[in-house]
Amino acid sequence: MIPALLSNYAPADLAFEKGEGMYLYGNDGRRYLDFAAGIAVSALGHAHPRLVAALVEQANKVWHVSNLFRIPGQEELAKKLVDATFADAAYFCNSGLEANEAAIKMVRKYFSFTGHPEKYRIITFENSFHGRSLATIAAAGQQKLLEGFGPVMEGFDHVPVGDIEKVKAAITDETAAIMIEPVLGEGGIQVVAPEFMRALRKLCDEHDLLLVLDEIQTGMGRTGKLFAYEHAGITPDILSSAKALGGGFPVGACLAVEKVAKAMTVGSHGSTYGGNPLAMAVANAVVDVMTEEGFLDHVAEMGNHLKQGLAGAVDRHPEVLEEVRGIGLHIGLKCKVENTLLLNKLLEKGVLTAKGGDNVIRLLPPLIIEDTEISEFISRLDEACTELENG
Ligand SMILES: *Cc1c(COP(=O)(O)O)cnc(C)c1O
Numbered sequence: 001m002i003p004a005l006l007s008n009y010a011p012a013d014l015a016f017e018k019g020e021g022m023y024l025y026g027n028d029g030r031r032y033l034d035f036a037a038g039i040a041v042s043a044l045g046h047a048h049p050r051l052v053a054a055l056v057e058q059a060n061k062v063w064h065v066s067n068l069f070r071i072p073g074q075e076e077l078a079k080k081l082v083d084a085t086f087a088d089a090a091y092f093c094n095s096g097l098e099a100n101e102a103a104i105k106m107v108r109k110y111f112s113f114t115g116h117p118e119k120y121r122i123i124t125f126e127n128s129f130h131g132r133s134l135a136t137i138a139a140a141g142q143q144k145l146l147e148g149f150g151p152v153m154e155g156f157d158h159v160p161v162g163d164i165e166k167v168k169a170a171i172t173d174e175t176a177a178i179m180i181e182p183v184l185g186e187g188g189i190q191v192v193a194p195e196f197m198r199a200l201r202k203l204c205d206e207h208d209l210l211l212v213l214d215e216i217q218t219g220m221g222r223t224g225k226l227f228a229y230e231h232a233g234i235t236p237d238i239l240s241s242a243k244a245l246g247g248g249f250p251v252g253a254c255l256a257v258e259k260v261a262k263a264m265t266v267g268s269h270g271s272t273y274g275g276n277p278l279a280m281a282v283a284n285a286v287v288d289v290m291t292e293e294g295f296l297d298h299v300a301e302m303g304n305h306l307k308q309g310l311a312g313a314v315d316r317h318p319e320v321l322e323e324v325r326g327i328g329l330h331i332g333l334k335c336k337v338e339n340t341l342l343l344n345k346l347l348e349k350g351v352l353t354a355k356g357g358d359n360v361i362r363l364l365p366p367l368i369i370e371d372t373e374i375s376e377f378i379s380r381l382d383e384a385c386t387e388l389e390n391g
Contacts, residue, residue, distance in 0.1 A: 019046025073280025097131025
């Protein structure tokens with residue numbers, strides 16, 4: 001007999017009964033400091049009173065009508081996102097990969113709509129992650145994602161991050177867009193240099209390509225800006241958002257400039273649940289909190305404090321820790337020991353973190369973190385490292 005639950009995950013043998021702010025309470029009776037935030041999702045922490053109130057209020061009104069009818073929460077959220085970003089229009093869906101799927105379809109539709117259906121290829125980057133659908137695993141192009149799933153969807157050309165000459169060389173008459181994560185999240189918090197981001201924008205302008213940013217992990221405040229493209233002083237044509245957008249309620253969004261949005265005519269794309277009233281109620285509350293005066297400054301400040309603390313830990317534990325990288329509260333701690341060893345040791349110490357590529361553990365705490373929790377984390381990290389050093 002196999003377990004009734006499909007074995008595609010390997011979760012830690014721990015479940016949680018309740019969450020509050022920066023902490024989760026385990027069914028083992030222990031309290032855990034949450035530096036994983038459900039993979040950069042619970043950006044406002046657990047059971048944030050305003051998110052709970054928004055969800056409960058909507059739950060007592062109407063849950064679902066699909067897009068057969070107007071959903072006022074969608075119009076409201078779209079307006080907020082348009083006002084706060086480069087975008088002229090927003091499409092709502094339920095997850096990250098769906099936001100990327102919409103982005104990829106928008107790229108193709110835009111060129112087809114404007115008389116260039118031959119332009120459909122997208123340049124993407126090695127070590128990227130864009131989700132687990134057939135299109136998004138093809139976009140990322142990593143063998144470990146593609147293995148066993150048959151013919152790979154056509155239309156993606158992969159180049160290394162940081163090598164602008166290779167990007168140029170990959171452009172053909174069929175190229176429609178360049179798609180990149182401003183920080184390669186699953187890839188181990190590899191920050192793409194702002195100069196490279198600007199060079200990509202310039203290439204897109206010169207060759208009439210669309211710039212697509214996957215900000216599913218970097219977006220919604222994680223890096224100390226609402227979206228990470230702001231650090232590079234550029235704007236994309238299309239941007240995908242999810243994760244923190246719903247603060248734990250499943251939702252995704254694909255934002256686009258006017259010329260692209262116009263190509264998405266009635267019937268061209270859609271989703272039964274996309275932009276459902278419950279998701280919209282919560283996401284509106286998330287955006288309201290994050291766009292309040294001082295919220296993003298707090299993220300940047302806490303990011304600096306955490307990084308300073310981590311730099312000290314790297315100095316104290318050179319056998320265990322190698323390097324700190326990241327922006328804001330999107331931080332990677334590259335390990336000298338196997339990253340899982342440190343992750344498990346931290347778990348023993350009551351701290352949750354997330355694994356990343358390149359032997360990194362990702363530190364993705366809720367953005368509401370304060371200095372006391374940063375100090376608590378650094379002490380636990382010191383203890384964990386010391387125990388690893390002593391074998
Ligand atoms: C998490 C993530 C995705 C996929 O999101 P899902 O909601 O898991 O489908 C895509 N791109 C990036 C950069 C991500 O971090």
